Amino acid sequence: xxxxxxxxxxxxxxxxxxxxxxxxxxxxxxxxxxxxxxxxxxxxxxxxxxxxxxxxxxxxxxxxxxxxxxxxxxxxxxxxxxxxxxxxxxxxxxxxxxxxxxxxxxxxxxxxxxxxxxxxxxxxxxxxxxxxxxxxxxxxxxxxxxxxxxxxxxxxxxxxxxxxxxxxxxxxxxxxxxxxxxxxxxx
Amino acid sequence: xxxxxxxxxxxxxxxxxxxxxxxxxxxxxxxxxxxxxxxxxxxxxxxxxxxxxxxxxxxxxxxxxxxxxxxxxxxxxxxxxxxxxxxxxxxxxxxxxxxxxxxxxxxxxxxxxxxxxxxxxxxxxxxxxxxxxxxxxxxxxxxxxxxxxxxxxxxxxxxxxxxxxxxxxxxxxxxxxxxxxxxxxxxxxxxxxxxxxxxxxxxxxxxxxxxxxxxxxxxxxxxxxxxxxxxxxxxxxxxxxxxxxxxxxxxxxxxxxxxxxxxxxxxxxxxxxxxxxxxxxxxxxxxxxxxxxxxxxxxxxxxxxxxxxxxxxxxxxxxxxxxxxxxxxxxxxxxxxxxxxxxxxxxxxxxxxxxxxxxxxxxxxxxxxxxxxxxxxxxxxxxxxxxxxxxxxxxxxxxxxxxxxxxxxxxxxxxxxxxxxx
Numbered sequence: 112x113x114x115x116x117x118x119x120x121x122x123x124x125x126x127x128x129x130x131x132x133x134x135x136x137x138x139x140x141x142x143x144x145x146x147x148x149x150x151x152x153x154x155x156x157x158x159x160x161x162x163x164x165x166x167x168x169x170x171x172x173x174x175x176x177x178x179x180x181x182x183x184x185x186x187x188x189x190x191x192x193x194x195x196x197x198x199x200x201x202x203x204x205x206x207x208x209x210x211x212x213x214x215x216x217x218x219x220x221x222x223x224x225x226x227x228x229x230x231x232x233x234x235x236x237x238x239x240x241x242x243x244x245x246x247x248x249x250x251x252x253x254x255x256x257x258x259x260x261x262x263x264x265x266x267x268x269x270x271x272x273x274x275x276x277x278x279x280x281x282x283x284x285x286x287x288x289x290x291x292x293x294x295x296x297x298x
Numbered sequence: 299x300x301x302x303x304x305x306x307x308x309x310x311x312x313x314x315x316x317x318x319x320x321x322x323x324x325x326x327x328x329x330x331x332x333x334x335x336x337x338x339x340x341x342x343x344x345x346x347x348x349x350x351x352x353x354x355x356x357x358x359x360x361x362x363x364x365x366x367x368x369x370x371x372x373x374x375x376x377x378x379x380x381x382x383x384x385x386x387x388x389x390x391x392x393x394x395x396x397x398x399x400x401x402x403x404x405x406x407x408x409x410x411x412x413x414x415x416x417x418x419x420x421x422x423x424x425x426x427x428x429x430x431x432x433x434x435x436x437x438x439x440x441x442x443x444x445x446x447x448x449x450x451x452x453x454x455x456x457x458x459x460x461x462x463x464x465x466x467x468x469x470x471x472x473x474x475x476x477x478x479x480x481x482x483x484x485x486x487x488x489x490x491x492x493x494x495x496x497x498x499x500x501x502x503x504x505x506x507x508x509x510x511x512x513x514x515x516x517x518x519x520x521x522x523x524x525x526x527x528x529x530x531x532x533x534x535x536x537x538x539x540x541x542x543x544x545x546x547x548x549x550x551x552x553x554x555x556x557x558x559x560x561x562x563x564x565x566x567x568x569x570x571x572x573x574x575x576x577x578x579x580x581x582x583x584x585x586x587x588x589x590x591x592x593x594x595x596x597x598x599x600x601x602x603x604x605x606x607x608x609x610x611x612x613x614x615x616x617x618x619x620x621x622x623x624x625x626x627x628x629x630x631x632x633x634x635x636x637x638x639x640x641x642x643x644x645x646x647x648x649x650x651x652x653x654x655x656x657x658x659x660x661x662x663x664x665x666x667x668x669x670x671x672x673x674x675x676x677x678x679x680x681x682x683x684x685x686x687x688x689x690x691x692x693x694x695x696x697x698x699x700x701x702x703x704x705x706x707x708x709x710x711x712x713x714x715x716x717x718x719x720x
Contacts (some may be wrong), residue, residue, distance in 0.1 A: 128456040131496060133478035137461050162394075162478075174463035175480045178420045194584060195629040196539040196615050198384045232464065232633055233582075234421050235375065235385040235539065237615075238545035247423050278423040282459070285430050 114146035115157055115158055122161060124286040132162050136172065139284070145279040177231070185220040185227035189266050190244040193220040193230045196237035205241035206230055208255055212262075226262075226267055247278040300531045303509050303520040304549045306393035313428055315471040318396040322685070324441060326512035329430035330404045331449045340410040342511060349502030351376055351467065352581065354599045357511075362410040363491035364499045366472060371411040372500040375402050375508060377418040377426075378472055380464040382633055383582035384546050385611035386535040387505035391418065392425040394509070395432035399455065401508030403446070404515055406453045409501050416453040416505075417472050420462050430457050460616035468685045471639065476701040482641045495687040506535055526552035530598035534609075540616040541573070542566035554657035556580070557593040560616060573618040581610025583630040584690035586697035587623070591679040606697070624709055627694045628656040634691035645688035648679035652695060664710045673699060 115122065121142065126135045139161060155169040173179040175297040180188075191209060193202040206217065209228055212220050220227040236242045239251035250261055268275065300308050311317045318324070330338045343358025350429060373399065379387040390398055402414050416425045433455055436442040444452045457474060466481040467472045473495050475481035494500025514522050522645060523531045530552040539545045544567040550559065556578065560566045569575060579586050585608045592605040594601055601608055617626065637648035655672045658664045676692040683689070699706055 130456075131477070134476060136478040137475070138459065139421075139519075141711065143681045164478075171480060172461075172478075176420070176463055194633055195579075195626060198620070198629060199540040199615070200545075201619065215602035219606060231382070232636055233382040234380050235388045235419075237383050237385055237613075238547070239541035240539075244421060247421065249424060278427070281427055281530065282423055282457070283428055285434065285457075 113157060114143050114154070115161060117146065118142055118283070120287045121283045126162075127284070128286065133164065136162055136164065137176070138283075140169065140172065141279050142283055144179055145283075151183075183220075186225050186269060187245055188227045188229060189233070190229045190231040192232070192234045192236070192242060192244075193241070194233040194237075196233065197240035197242065200240040202241045202249050205253065205258075209243075209258060212258070225233055225266065230281075301507065301549050303397070303535055304389065304394065304547065305315075305397065306391070311553050313393055315396060315432065315433060315439060315441075322329065322516065323396055323512075324400055324447075327400050327403050327407075327441070328513040330407055330515050331447060331451055335408045335410060338404060338515065338535050341519050342408070342514055344399055345514045345522040346519075346529075346601060347507065347510050347514060347522065348530070349504055350506035350510070350534065350611065352584070352608075354609075357503065357507055359411050360491065360503070361405065361501060363489065364501060365492065366454050368410065368499045370496075370498040371409055372495040372498060373402055373406045373409065373411045373414040374384075374476065374495060374500060374502045375414065375416040375505055376467060376469065376472060376502050377416055377422065377505045378460055378464075378467040379422075380419055380467055380586060380637075381503070381582040381611055381613055382630070383537060383539050383579065383615045385537050385539075385613075386611075388425050389535075389547055390505055390509055391416075391422065391429045391510075393428070395429040396436075397509045397512060398429070398505055399432055399436060399441075401511035402455065403441070403453060404511050405501060405503060405508060407451050409690075411501070412453050414453065415476060415495070416457045417466070417476055418457060418459055419466070420459045423459055426457060426459065431459060456547055457571050463639070464633075465639040465685070465687060468687065471685070472502060473500065480639070482639045492588055496497060505667065525593065525601075527584050527596065527598050529600050530609075534597065534612055536597060536612040537616055538614050538616070540579075540614075541569050541618040541621070542616050543568050543570055552598045553596045555594050559597065559614065560570065560593070566616070569616065569618050571618075573620065575616070576619045576621055577617045577623065577626070579615040579617075579626075579630075579694070580612070581608050581635050582613035582615065583694060584686075585610045586693045587626070587701060588697075589701055606700075620661075623698040623705045624660045625658065627698045628653070628660050630694035631656055631691060634687065638687060638691070640686060642683040642685075644679045644682040645691065648675050648688065649691050651675045652679075652691070659706065659709050662709065662712055666707075669699075669706055669710055 125138045126132045139158045150173040156166050159166040159169050175214045241253045242251040306312045339361045346359045348354040431714045459465045463481045467474045468483045470483045471481040490500040538550050588605045588607045595601040631652045635653040638645045638649045676695050679688045
């Protein structure tokens with residue numbers, strides 16, 4: 112099934128939020144990436160087709176905005192902030208520890224395909240450093256023990272094939288056509 | 299004292315509509331709807347409220363720039379909070395969303411807008427979910443949609459998520475992003491108030507700015523002006539991070555000093571390990587660094603003028619005596635290099651070269667000539683870009699060179715005692 116088929120109602124609802132459908136492009140890219148795991152060529156073509164845009168426009172957006180992955184990533188993307196404020200509270204050492212533990216470098220994925228480590232710019236949680244964002248959920252006040260616990264939890268989840276409702280799915284459900292907020296495009 | 303903005307710290311579950319209403323929520327909107335739009339704008343203007351995103355532009359004045367009688371007007375909440383060291387809007391969206399919505403609705407009424415978008419950064423989806431729930435509650439209760447509270451005023455609101463770009467906090471870049479384009483600023487004029495979203499008049503206000511509006515309407519401009527200083531009225535959320543015992547958001551009345559913020563037990567509680575204070579970034583990565591002599595300055599828009607810095611969004615990053623200032627500048631420049639949108643050559647190329655040079659100098663391979671080139675490159679960025687990002691990027695570099703020249707000189711001579719020290 113394509114993501115266009117799977118999320119037909121959500122897509123319609125998202126488009127209805129704007130007087131010009133081009134505005135729906137970033138939300139649809141979030142949804143496409145959630146479904147396909149990254150912004151594959153097919154995902155980009157699909158978003159372009161829905162909105163009557165040139166696929167190269169989607170490509171340029173995917174390159175510009177850092178939350179879109181142009182290459183396949185692990186099941187869990189661990190985005191660690193190591194900007195100044197976090198670094199003052201040990202974020203650089205935390206990145207090093209995380210990379211050593213998972214035996215990968217930054218922007219690399221573990222051999223089992225579970226984890227990708229990225230370093231990212233400020234995530235607005237400087238008072239809770241070191242911190243990271245795992246598939247868009249914040250994990251704060253981290254240290255090695257908490258990181259171990261997080262990895263164990265995620266590994267367990269992956270082994271049990273527990274499907275946790277992703278953040279993207281949660282917010283997209285609200286945009287589903289039929290929800291009140293989505294009627295605004297018709298006014 | 300009870301909070302005016304971070305009210306969720308006093309009232310449990312105020313993010314729920316019924317709790318918010320039990321505590322006077324949406325009474326300000328009700329009151330505003332009995333006034334004329336011009337009267338509402340005048341109260342906000344008289345209150346002295348200024349933009350809390352960092353620029354400090356008078357909010358009421360901004361609203362008056364919307365042409366009278368314009369047919370299609372938009373309000374956009376700027377929740378693209380991405381400045382290094384800033385984490386106040388996220389707390390408001392997650393824990394006190396109705397106050398932001400009420401402020402935005404009052405703004406929409408004042409400027410004649412029928413639609414509000416809340417542009418949140420993509421990384422806020424988890425926190426933004428609480429905001430979405432609040433929007434849904436408002437629709438169900440008739441606080442959004444047609445004939446709000448039985449009046450003639452109709453207005454819709456939709457949340458929106460960016461996808462990771464600091465530059466989208468710049469209002470024209472934000473609007474481009476919301477229109478499905480690359481988040482790059484445009485050359486002003488036209489200003490958004492005349493030609494903004496979909497080329498229609500648009501107000502772009504920061505999240506915290508709008509959260510101030512309900513209390514201003516309820517209690518009046520004089521009440522608001524009684525707090526703070528003449529040019530900096532009202533409360534401000536200060537984001538305190540770095541080397542302090544108790545980092546976090548603190549709502550203060552403007553005029554409190556930075557020293558009180560850092561050392562008072564009710565705020566930062568001092569520096570860990572009893573270490574000495576060395577430097578402070580009062581406005582995240584984008585404002586010039588200051589030294590200890592600035593600590594008795596008040597936290598106000600004008601307070602750091604004579605120290606060559608700014609309050610900005612009040613994202614205060616504290617650094618103790620062990621912090622290497624070249625390293626600090628390198629971290630900040632790395633950020634701006636990464637976040638430069640690429641539109642203006644001086645910023646795109648200049649941040650790249652500053653990053654290269656700072657890495658070289660920090661790692662002990664720099665020369666006196668590199669230091670000279672670094673200053674020269676910074677000088678060629680300042681004032682030569684469409685938006686403020688280019689100017690921001692040179693602040694940490696030039697201010698550290700000005701205040702801590704000996705650290706750069708030691709590095710290029712290869713005898714820095716701080717080498718390798720973070």
